[in-house]
Amino acid sequence: MYAFGSRGNTGPNFNLLLLIISQLGLHTVEGVWPLPQALASSAERYSLNPQAFDFAYGKRSAAQQGCSVLDAAFKRYFTLIFQDYTSGRWNTGLETFSQLVYQDDSGSYFVNKTEIDDFPRFQFRGILLDTSRHYLPVQAILKTLDAMAYSKFNVLHWHIVDDPSFPYQSYTFPDLSSKGAFHPVTHIYTQSEVRRVISFARLWGIRVLPEFDSPGHTKSWGKGQSNLLTPCYRGGTPSGTFGPINPVLPSTYQFMERLFKEVSSLFPDSYIHLGGDEVDFSCWRSNPTVRSFMQKMRFGVDFTKLQAFYMENSLSVVEVWREGCYLCEVRKVTKAGLRVILASPWYLDQAGPKHNWARYYSVWPLAFKGSEEQKKLVIGGEVCMWGEYVDATNLAPRLWPRASAAAERLWSDEKQTSSVAKAFPRLQDFRCMLLRRGIQAEPLTIGHCQHEYLGV
Numbered sequence: 001m002y003a004f005g006s007r008g009n010t011g012p013n014f015n016l017l018l019l020i021i022s023q024l025g026l027h028t029v030e031g032v033w034p035l036p037q038a039l040a041s042s043a044e045r046y047s048l049n050p051q052a053f054d055f056a057y058g059k060r061s062a063a064q065q066g067c068s069v070l071d072a073a074f075k076r077y078f079t080l081i082f083q084d085y086t087s088g089r090w091n092t093g094l095e096t097f098s099q100l101v102y103q104d105d106s107g108s109y110f111v112n113k114t115e116i117d118d119f120p121r122f123q124f125r126g127i128l129l130d131t132s133r134h135y136l137p138v139q140a141i142l143k144t145l146d147a148m149a150y151s152k153f154n155v156l157h158w159h160i161v162d163d164p165s166f167p168y169q170s171y172t173f174p175d176l177s178s179k180g181a182f183h184p185v186t187h188i189y190t191q192s193e194v195r196r197v198i199s200f201a202r203l204w205g206i207r208v209l210p211e212f213d214s215p216g217h218t219k220s221w222g223k224g225q226s227n228l229l230t231p232c233y234r235g236g237t238p239s240g241t242f243g244p245i246n247p248v249l250p251s252t253y254q255f256m257e258r259l260f261k262e263v264s265s266l267f268p269d270s271y272i273h274l275g276g277d278e279v280d281f282s283c284w285r286s287n288p289t290v291r292s293f294m295q296k297m298r299f300g301v302d303f304t305k306l307q308a309f310y311m312e313n314s315l316s317v318v319e320v321w322r323e324g325c326y327l328c329e330v331r332k333v334t335k336a337g338l339r340v341i342l343a344s345p346w347y348l349d350q351a352g353p354k355h356n357w358a359r360y361y362s363v364w365p366l367a368f369k370g371s372e373e374q375k376k377l378v379i380g381g382e383v384c385m386w387g388e389y390v391d392a393t394n395l396a397p398r399l400w401p402r403a404s405a406a407a408e409r410l411w412s413d414e415k416q417t418s419s420v421a422k423a424f425p426r427l428q429d430f431r432c433m434l435l436r437r438g439i440q441a442e443p444l445t446i447g448h449c450q451h452e453y454l455g456v
Contacts, residue, residue: 092186213275243283
């Protein structure tokens with residue numbers, strides 16, 4: 001029996017003592033990824049019999065039988081731990097424990113006596129998927145959620161729409177996808193498909209945070225919603241082109257209110273990401289109606305004030321994505337008393353040797369000059385997989401295992417995980433585990449895995 005206990009309702013703060021009755025031996029796994037806060041493993045080895053293996057809630061656990069998330073995890077992890085056992089039993093373990101189980105050459109299962117104390121360093125550990133620049137089939141998103149859970153990511157930031165396409169199918173405004181998606185039938189996300197993603201993510205302990213970036217990045221919106229975008233002018237006459245959302249019309253805010261009312265009823269998360277980045281002011285500047293509104297509001301020629309007017313003080317969390325001195329930006333934002341999610345150093349859509357896993361591992365989110373109170377405002381970070389050159393054909397190998405490097409930085413104690421050289425054998429072992437679980441993780445160096453990827 002494998003007993004699991006949680007201390008009250010304090011979140012994922014675990015103290016696990018793995019005592020499985022057995023036989024002794026001299027073997028140990030390479031390690032766990034991401035590294036727990038404290039892990040003490042001995043050479044004492046215990047055998048595991050899938051037929052006798054069971055999982056039980058601790059008597060003092062805040063969660064008990066009937067908890068759908070844990071009950072589903074029990075079923076799922078039994079298969080992940082005992083992959084060569086096909087009796088159909090549904091019992092299971094959890095992620096850290098699953099990585100401690102290994103097989104000998106005869107196929108018998110073992111685990112070393114191990115004591116673990118674990119909790120996440122940062123509360124927000126996310127991955128951004130861009131489904132506007134290239135459409136990602138639902139199955140590719142679900143497979144990504146699998147891999148996210150293996151690395152203990154807990155937020156899917158779904159950048160669902162952007163300039164190139166509007167694949168989200170709105171019941172309130174159906175023309176947004178019928179005219180703004182790459183294809184009105186094959187390249188959209190129906191509301192039932194969105195619910196499927198949300199439900200699947202929930203069972204993995206993952207939030208789904210939707211992003212509807214505006215007022216910029218909205219060209220696809222204008223195809224299905226007239227009078228939403230700002231008409232651009234050239235020489236005092238309309239040029240026939242359009243810019244960001246028009247922030248001076250009451251109809252704009254009526255539209256946004258109805259759209260976000262629908263979105264918030266579909267996505268259960270407490271937040272909707274509004275983007276707000278890369279707004280091109282040239283079209284606003286060219287439009288006489290916008291300029292007149294600016295004067296009326298006493299904004300002068302400061303179009304950042306117009307953008308702020310549009311956003312209506314909706315930002316309570318600032319995501320730092322800027323290039324250059326991103327820690328300077330973190331210091332500036334936290335000094336203003338705002339919470340921060342760090343994204344800038346973890347753009348994984350770029351490939352090549354200069355963007356290997358070690359680059360993303362060697363990121364120190366709190367290495368800026370600031371008070372302890374400022375550093376407490378850094379609530380986490382996220383890996384960004386922008387879609388200019390990424391679709392379902394290369395999503396997994398572009399993400400994994402490089403994203404796992406960022407995952408350990410966001411989960412584990414920084415002092416224990418400062419060495420790239422020491423981390424490498426663990427990550428290499430973890431990459432092999434991903435392959436065996438059906439994740440197309442790219443190789444880190446020359447070599448092989450005992451269980452190669454068999455999905456082709």
